[in-house]
Structures are given as structure tokens and as C-alpha cells.
Amino acid sequence: MTTITPQNPNPNLSPPAEIQISPINWVMKNLLTPWYNALITFIIVGIFCYAGYGFCVWAFTEAQWTVIPANLHLFGAGRYPSEEYWRLWVLLSIIVIFSGISWGIVARNVTHLFSRNVLIGLAIAALISFILPIPLLYKLAIIGLLILLSLAAWGGQKIGAKMPGLGQYIAINWFLVYLIGLWLIGGGLGLEEVTTSKWGGLMLTVLMATISIALCFPIGVIFALGRQSNLPVVKLFSVLYIEIIRGIPLIAILFMGQVMIPLFLPEGMRPDRVLRAIIGLTLFSSAYLAENIRGGLQAIPRGQTEAAKALGLNPPLTVSFIVMPQAIKAVIPAIVGQFISLFQDTTLLSIVGVEEFLGISRSVLANPNFLGRSSEVLLFNALGFWVFCYAMSTGSKYIEKRLNVEH
Amino acid sequence: MAGQSLTKDIQDTNNVTDREEMIVARDVHKWYASNEFHVLRGVSLTVTKGEVVVVMGPSGSGKSTFIRTFNALEEYQKGQISVDGIELSHDLKNIDAIRKEVGMVFQQFNLFPHLTVLQNVTLAPIWVRRRKKAEAEAIAMQLLEKVGILEQAKKFPGQLSGGQQQRVAIARALAMQPKIMLFDEPTSALDPEMVKEVLDTMRSLAREGMTMVCVTHEVGFAENVADRVVLMADGLLVEEAKPDAFFNNPQHDRTKQFLSQIL
Numbered sequence: 001m002t003t004i005t006p007q008n009p010n011p012n013l014s015p016p017a018e019i020q021i022s023p024i025n026w027v028m029k030n031l032l033t034p035w036y037n038a039l040i041t042f043i044i045v046g047i048f049c050y051a052g053y054g055f056c057v058w059a060f061t062e063a064q065w066t067v068i069p070a071n072l073h074l075f076g077a078g079r080y081p082s083e084e085y086w087r088l089w090v091l092l093s094i095i096v097i098f099s100g101i102s103w104g105i106v107a108r109n110v111t112h113l114f115s116r117n118v119l120i121g122l123a124i125a126a127l128i129s130f131i132l133p134i135p136l137l138y139k140l141a142i143i144g145l146l147i148l149l150s151l152a153a154w155g156g157q158k159i160g161a162k163m164p165g166l167g168q169y170i171a172i173n174w175f176l177v178y179l180i181g182l183w184l185i186g187g188g189l190g191l192e193e194v195t196t197s198k199w200g201g202l203m204l205t206v207l208m209a210t211i212s213i214a215l216c217f218p219i220g221v222i223f224a225l226g227r228q229s230n231l232p233v234v235k236l237f238s239v240l241y242i243e244i245i246r247g248i249p250l251i252a253i254l255f256m257g258q259v260m261i262p263l264f265l266p267e268g269m270r271p272d273r274v275l276r277a278i279i280g281l282t283l284f285s286s287a288y289l290a291e292n293i294r295g296g297l298q299a300i301p302r303g304q305t306e307a308a309k310a311l312g313l314n315p316p317l318t319v320s321f322i323v324m325p326q327a328i329k330a331v332i333p334a335i336v337g338q339f340i341s342l343f344q345d346t347t348l349l350s351i352v353g354v355e356e357f358l359g360i361s362r363s364v365l366a367n368p369n370f371l372g373r374s375s376e377v378l379l380f381n382a383l384g385f386w387v388f389c390y391a392m393s394t395g396s397k398y399i400e401k402r403l404n405v406e407h
Numbered sequence: 408m409a410g411q412s413l414t415k416d417i418q419d420t421n422n423v424t425d426r427e428e429m430i431v432a433r434d435v436h437k438w439y440a441s442n443e444f445h446v447l448r449g450v451s452l453t454v455t456k457g458e459v460v461v462v463m464g465p466s467g468s469g470k471s472t473f474i475r476t477f478n479a480l481e482e483y484q485k486g487q488i489s490v491d492g493i494e495l496s497h498d499l500k501n502i503d504a505i506r507k508e509v510g511m512v513f514q515q516f517n518l519f520p521h522l523t524v525l526q527n528v529t530l531a532p533i534w535v536r537r538r539k540k541a542e543a544e545a546i547a548m549q550l551l552e553k554v555g556i557l558e559q560a561k562k563f564p565g566q567l568s569g570g571q572q573q574r575v576a577i578a579r580a581l582a583m584q585p586k587i588m589l590f591d592e593p594t595s596a597l598d599p600e601m602v603k604e605v606l607d608t609m610r611s612l613a614r615e616g617m618t619m620v621c622v623t624h625e626v627g628f629a630e631n632v633a634d635r636v637v638l639m640a641d642g643l644l645v646e647e648a649k650p651d652a653f654f655n656n657p658q659h660d661r662t663k664q665f666l667s668q669i670l
Binding site for chain 1 (some may be wrong): 503507515520
């Protein structure tokens with residue numbers, strides 16, 4: 001590519017200098033003139049200051065944050081037996097190491113893996129862990145995990161640079177990590193067995209959400225294709241499934257799973273309650289996902305399938321190589337939105353007695369020692385959910401950016 | 408004109424080749440299901456091996472629909488079409504067999520935007536012809552060099568100009584090593600300055616003896632490269648002649664009228 005430098009006919013004519021506006025000028029110009037803008041500004045700023053002041057007064061004087069550090073193990077893992085906690089720490093370390101390696105491999109061509117933003121993020125995480133009133137052991141563990149993450153990322157980048165083909169094994173490795181995780185949590189095969197009724201807290205939330213997300217995606221794809229199918233029976237079945245599920249509130253599906261299935265099935269045949277919850281969430285989300293993906297399918301121009309046909313690609317190949325990748329790419333924001341709602345919808349399980357992150361908080365609040373501390377606990381819940389949902393949304397933005405190469 | 412000697416070359420090569428029939432269409436009728444519009448009203452055409460046939464005609468005459476029946480992108484209700492000796496029927500196996508041997512280039516390029524140029528070209532050879540990846544890529548690079556876009560192999564279609572995209576589309580169709588190439592108005596969606604590069608590619612393809620059916624409005628291309636020019640109007644094949652006779656001495660009023668509008 002050659003770049004063309006346009007000849008400036010008048011060398012003295014330089015582009016107009018960017019006008020520097022001082023912050024005060026900007027405020028004067030945009031917020032305070034004319035007079036009614038100033039009025040609106042003052043009212044809104046006043047409301048925010050009042051609310052912020054009230055919150056700060058409450059947070060620093062009235063609130064008793066001890067409820068959080070005192071129950072951190074409950075929030076994290078529910079009623080998981082404390083003598084088996086080491087398994088969860090091992091799992092967490094494995095996840096952190098694999099995250100680091102994956103990050104390093106994906107970013108193998110980036111010159112500065114630890115850019116300013118990444119370093120700031122790591123520093124903030126370390127700082128927060130020191131400020132929070134949590135036991136010293138937890139603080140050290142968090143710092144240790146952060147160091148582990150950085151080391152793994154550094155190593156991953158080194159390995160990834162040497163073996164560029166490694167990227168395609170990341171997904172399958174995560175699947176293995178998942179199986180190891182389930183084994184570490186649930187036990188068996190040489191480890192003490194821990195029944196699902198003792199699983200809880202953030203661990204259970206993440207577990208249920210990730211399994212449901214992983215399962216509802218392929219099911220959604222299948223129903224989206226089914227609804228577009230030329231085969232009348234397949235089409236009818238897909239439409240029925242999607243429309244019936246979308247017509248039922250999630251809470252009703254979860255109640256059916258937790259309350260009604262035990263009525264129909266004898267004691268020995270009942271699926272596990274966590275499994276029932278996952279099935280309910282998966283069935284529900286897959287119907288919505290199917291509609292999202294169908295939207296993407298409709299956005300694919302007919303020429304794409306015609307070109308594939310003309311090249312001799314059969315329908316399964318056409319769908320998997322040409323249509324689906326483009327359809328999914330077109331609706332990534334909607335799909336991730338669905339995943340985020342799914343993650344938050346796990347909280348409904350607290351109503352049917354599954355002690356996930358929100359449900360365990362209700363148990364904590366039922367403890368007479370922490371009576372009336374609901375504001376603190378719920379705020380902590382909100383923060384926890386926000387961190388995960390924001391991470392998903394950031395991830396989706398990153399994926400979109402990477403896939404947007406062709407424009 | 409340089410094109411004049413080129414035409415002679417092609418005619419010479421055609422005299423050497425045997426007159427094997429590659430496409431035989433007999434009395435093809437098609438109605439659009441939705442509004443019962445009779446778009447093809449009994450069209451017959453035979454294309455022999457190595458022949459370049461240019462199909463001209465006003466828009467709506469059914470010329471695109473007609474050539475799209477050759478690789479079963481359009482169904483037809485009455486008549487017979489056989490391609491490379493294979494009868495086109497509702498048998499899916501036959502359709503697959505024919506599509507392997509017939510390459511097609513579209514007006515809107517229809518490249519796969521999510522794949523690189525190289526992936527666009529190698530996808531079908533790898534998955535339909537079952538070639539090894541390295542082998543398919545070697546062939547693809549040769550073809551990309553031939554159409555003059557070797558250095559763009561790693562780019563995505565959206566990063567190329569229209570002319571470059573259409574040349575990739577030609578390379579993609581050629582990568583299947585087809586016996587017949589169909590061109591459906593390959594230059595109609597291009598900016599004027601890019602038409603030539605695509606026509607030059609098609610011209611060199613014709614010189615190599617490829618059997619080609621081209622729907623196009625490019626009179627220069629038809630005059631210099633085609634062995635035969637046919638005119639379609641209102642779902643019928645009106646005139647069929649050598650380019651010289653077609654443009655200088657048309658027999659039918661419909662052809663005269665059409666030529667008076669485009670020349």
C-alpha cells in the first residue's frame with residue numbers, strides 16, 4: 001500500500017488549531033447557560049450529593065460490615081464442609097492458572113502483556129484485598145492467586161509464541177478443567193463425597209450458570225435451525241417448544257422442577273435438585289436464545305447460501321461453516337445479554353430453597369447475630385453479581401472486536 | 408485491436424477440441440410458484456466443450472434464471488437439462504455431482520465475509536473434494552496468483568475492492584476445478600474502472616479452453632471472446648448467432664431493438 005500525501009496548495013495554511021477548552025469553560029458553556037440549564041444542573045447535582053452523602057454516612061457510621069467477613073465462607077461455598085475447603089482452593093488455583101495461561105496464549109502477539117490498564121487492575125485487586133476487613137489468610141490467598149495469574153499469563157505467552165497452534169486447544173482444556181472442578185467439588189473417585197445439598201454460595205451460582213450457559217447454547221442453535229427448517233414436523237416442534245417455554249415465567253418452571261417433579265417420580269428416581277435447577281434454567285434460556293439466533297439467521301443474505309450451494313457444499317456444511325458463524329456473530333450482544341440474564345436468574349432458585357449466592361444470604365440474615373444487616377448483605381450480593389456480569393459484558397465486547405476484522 | 412487476434416486464437420482451439428456436449432437444455436419451462444409468472448417459456452440451448460456462450464437480453468428476460476437452472480439454484484417444472492452427461496433431476500445425488508463440476512460467479516460476489524481470501528478459496532476443495540489442507544492451499548495460491556491477488560490471500564473480503572473481490576470469487580469457483588463456469592452478470596456491480604480487470608481474468612480463462620456461459624452486458628467481451636451470443640427476451644431464446652453476425656447482422660426485430668438500446 002502506498003500512502004499519498006496531498007500537496008498543500010498554500011503552505012502557510014495549516015489546519016485550524018484545536019480550540020482548547022478549560023473544564024470551567026466547558027461547564028459554563030454546557031451546564032450553566034442558559035439559566036434553566038443551570039437550574040436543572042443544580043437540582044440534579046443536589047439530588048446526587050444528598051443521596052451520596054446519605055449513603056456515605058450510612059456506610060461509614062451505621063453499617064456493620066462485620067457480617068461480610070464473618071460469613072465469607074458461607075457466601076463463597078455455602079454449607080460446604082469446612083474440612084474439605086482445601087479442594088475448593090485447589091480448584092480456584094487451577095482455574096486461575098488456566099485463565100492466566102489462556103490469556104497469555106490468546107495475547108501471544110501482544111508486545112506488552114502487562115499493559116498499564118492490566119497493571120492498574122491487578123494493583124486495585126491487591127489493594128482491595130488489603131483494605132477489606134477479611135481474615136489475613138484470605139488476603140494472602142488473594143495476593144497469591146493474583147501472582148499465580150500473572151506468572152501463568154507470562155508463561156502462557158512464552159509457550160503460545162513458540163507453539164501458535166495451541167490456541168485451538170484452549171476450549172477443550174477448559175472442558176477438562178470443568179470436569180476436574182466437578183470432581184473436586186462433588187468428590188468420589190478417592191475423595192470424600194459431598195452431596196449437592198451442601199453445595200452453595202457463589203460457587204453454586206457460578207456452577208449452575210456456567211453449565212446452563214454451556215448447555216443452552218447448542219440447544220438454542222438447534223431450535224433456531226429447527227424453526228427455519230423446511231420439514232414441517234421439525235418446524236412445528238421447534239415453534240411449539242419456543243412459544244410454550246416463552247409463555248411460562250422462569251419461576252414457574254423452577255417451581256415445577258423443584259416441587260412438582262418429586263410428586264410424580266418415586267424417591268429413587270428423582271434427579272438431584274441442583275440438576276433439576278440446571279435443567280429448568282437451560283430449557284428456559286434455550287428458547288430465548290433460539291429466537292436471538294434466529295434473528296441472526298435472518299440477517300444472512302441469500303447469496304451466501306447460494307454461493308455455498310454452487311460450490312457443492314451440502315446443507316450441514318453450509319450451516320456450520322457459512323451461515324451459523326455469521327449469524328452468531330451478528331447477534332453476540334443479544335446472546336451475551338441472554339447469558340447475563342441467565343446468570344442473574346439463578347437467584348430465583350433461592351425462592352425454591354437452593355442456597356445459591358442470594359439464597360445463602362437469606363440464611364445468613366436468619367442468624368440472630370446478624371439480624372437486620374440485610375442492607376450490607378444485599379449490597380455485597382449486588383457487588384458480587386455486578387463483577388461477574390460486567391466481566392461477561394467486557395468479554396463480549398472483546399470477542400466482537402476480534403471478530404470484526406472484515407470491516 | 409488486440410481482441411481480434413484473441414478471438415481467432417479461441418476459434419482455433421475450438422476447432423481442435425471435440426464437440427462434446429457439456430450443457431444440453433431442452434424446452435425448459437419455469438413458473439414462479441408465488442405468482443404463477445411464466446419466467447422461462449421453453450428455452451433450449453446446447454453448449455459444447457470449450458465454448459464461450461454469452462447470454463444477453465433486457466432485464467426480466469429470464470437470462471439469470473436460465474443459467475441458474477444449470478446448477479440447480481433454480482428449479483424448473485418442465486423440460487430437460489443435462490450437464491456433463493448427468494441428467495438434472497430432483498435426485499440430490501445428481502445435483503451434488505453437477506455442482507461439483509459447475510463453478511458459478513455471482514453479480515454480488517457472495518464471498519464469505521467471515522473467512523479470509525485463502526479460506527474462501529480452500530473451503531470447498533477441502534470439504535467437498537476432500538483434498539488435504541496443504542494441497543488445497545497450494546492450488547489456491549496458484550489460482551490467486553493467476554487472478555493477480557496473491558498478496559491479498561490473508562485479507563478478508565471486506566478489505567478488498569469490488570474488482571478484487573470478484574477475482575477472488577472466480578478463483579474460489581476455479582479451485583473446485585470445474586468443467587463449466589457460469590457467470591451471472593459478473594461486472595454489473597462493479598465500479599467502471601474495475602470492470603476491465605475482471606473481464607481480463609475471464610478472457611484468459613476462455614483462452615485456456617474453459618467452457619463458459621456468461622450473462623453479461625459487456626458488448627466488447629461478447630464480440631471478442633464469445634463463440635456464440637444468444638439473446639433472451641420474455642423467457643424465450645430469440646436469437647442465437649456468432650458474435651459477428653449477432654452484432655452486425657441481427658435477424659430478429661427484438662434483437663435489433665435490444666442492440667439499438669445498448670449500442
